[in-house]
Amino acid sequence: YHIVEKDTYSVVKEKIPEGKTTCSLCSRLRRGTLYTFADEIGATKMALGHHRDDILETFFLNMFYGGTLKAMPPKLRADDGRNVVIRPLAYCNEADIEAYSQLKEFPIIPCNLCGSQENLQRQVVKEMLxxxxxxxxxxxxxxxxxxxNVVPSQLADRNLFDFQSLKIDDSATPRFLDVMNL
Structure with a gap:
């Protein structure tokens, strides 16, 4: 394993006004650092520590604030196709990971940016869950x-399901239901 040290804190503090959420820039800088280092050492796969609760929180954040139904998959090919991100803890809940970490006395590396800001949308969603x-x-x-267990035909995304071309089986007898007069 490698420990990569990069001063993203100064960049975030310089670019984000006081009182504004730092998460989006901070995560982009971290990902950029990881991808750059992976290129330097010839790595094509990165394991990240996201767990089940992170994935659910991201799902609700995207739905509530971004208008999309997406989360973080356990395995993902980067947009440029050069790297694969894996999340080996994707099916583990946070409480179990925390209990195991305490049992093993793993050190906690504090971050005074992530999660320490007030009124973070992620914290609100976490508390809701x-x-x-x-x-x-x-x-x-x-x-x-x-x-x-996603069923695309039961959602409304025209890119996932061709609703316009949907037809009944030709052998079926056509019947219509007048929902206005029920």
Whole structure:
């Protein structure tokens, strides 16, 4: 393994006004650092530590604030096709990882940018998911399972499903339902 040290903190503090969320720039800088270093050492695969809760939080952030149904897959080819990102902890929940880390006495490397800002949308979503789990134990597992069981024809994305060309089976007898007069 390699430890890559890069001063992204100064760049983020310089570019992002006080009181604004630093997450988007910080994550882009980290990814850029990883991809650059991977190129330098000839690596084509990177393992990241995202877990099930990160994936669900990202899904809801994208849906609530970005208007897209997407998250972070366990395995992803980079847009340029040169690297593959794997997330070996994708199916593990955060609480189990935390308990294991404490048991093994892994060191925690603090970051005074990530998660320490007030009113972060990710923190709000995290609290929402935790509240749902408290009220209905097992709900987050069911939601994560839903991300693995997508039915494109039951959504509304014309790029995933050809609704316009959809026709009935020619052998079926046509019948119409007048929903206005039900």
């Amino acid at each position: 935790q509240d749902w789990e408290r009220k209905s134990p097992g709900r987050t597992e069911i939601m994560f399972r839903a991300l693995q």
